[in-house]
Every structure is written in C-alpha cells, then in structure tokens.
Amino acid sequence: MLTLERARELNGAMVTEEHLILHALNVSYAMGAMARHFGEDVEHWQAVGLLHDYDYEKYPDEHLQHTAEPLLAAGVEPEEVRAILSHGYGICTDVEPVTNMEKSLYTVDELTGIIQACARMRPRGITDLELKSFMKKFKDKKFAAKCNRELVLKGCEMLGMDIRDVAEICIEGMREHAAEIGLLGTEE
DSSP states (O other): OOOHHHHHHHHHHHOOOHHHHHHHHHHHHHHHHHHHHHTOOHHHHHHHHHTTTTTTTTOGGGTTSSSHHHHHHTTOOHHHHHHHHHTTBTTTBOOOOOSHHHHHHHHHHHHHHHHHHHHHTSTTGGGGOOHHHHHHHHHOTTTTTTSOHHHHHHHHHHHTOOHHHHHHHHHHHHHTTTTTTTOSOSOO
C-alpha cells in the first residue's frame, strides 16, 4: 500500500512548481477528509491524492499519459494508479471512477481549487471559511472561472452526496493544514 512518505518521494522527484505542490497538498488533505468520511485509511487516500498530478508539470498537454508506467515501476499498486488515472475521466482518460476513492479524487481535484481561491480572499483564510460563503462563490461562475463546476457536481452525483456536504468535508480537511498550504490569511 502506498504510504504518504513514498508518495512525497515520488511527487518530489517530478513536481517542482510551487503552485502544483500546493495543489497536490490541497487535494491530499481533502482526500484524507473524504477517507475519514467513508471510514477508510486517511493516510492512504492522502498519498493517492498527493500523486494525482504526477506527470502534469512535465507533460501538461499529455496529462496522465506518463503516469501509469513509472508509478507501477516504482511499486505503486495497480488500484492506486487506476484511482489516479480516474480523476481525468472524460477529459484525458477513459478510466471511469467506480470506487469511493476514485469518485472522491475526481470530485475534489477541481473543488479544492475553488476552496483555495475563496480562502485566499479572506483576512483569516480558511480558518473561518463557512460553507455559506463558499457556496456563494461556487455559484458565481466568474469566480475561479478555470475550475470546472460541472465536473465537481458530476463527481458529487457519482458519490451520491450533495455539493454542500462534500465541500464542508474538504474545507475541514484543508483547514487542519491551513499553515502548510498557505491559507491562514493575512490577519494576525
């Protein structure tokens, strides 16, 4: 089983751009929170989340086409690689998310971008971000416009969950690591 330590080693060898490192951490912590929600192994889901964009920095136009072979060769389990590939379903892969881990990764990838953008606008960052404030921004399609809301909603539907519930879980998961992911805000 993929450990968080091993995921950090593998990701660190491929991902150097600060914004991509932060995104990987955001997804990792949101995945940990989703694992907790489903009664699964938090660290394992965090590890898979951390590696989800393994090849993106080097191959942005061929995302997930350079992921399976090197990760399998590095000892990552086939079901973990499948989960990573499934987050690109309908965009750059045909690997349909079927497990709760896969559906969660598919959903939180874009969702964490919107949460991060919301938190960055607030004086106290994510520390006091409430669901109501998040939902207002989520409904504003001009806010964090590059984040695909339809994909997030499709993922929530796959999970059989409401966007509010998934967002709340992810906000809490990210809040626990606010300092590390730069979302404490500017107010002392």
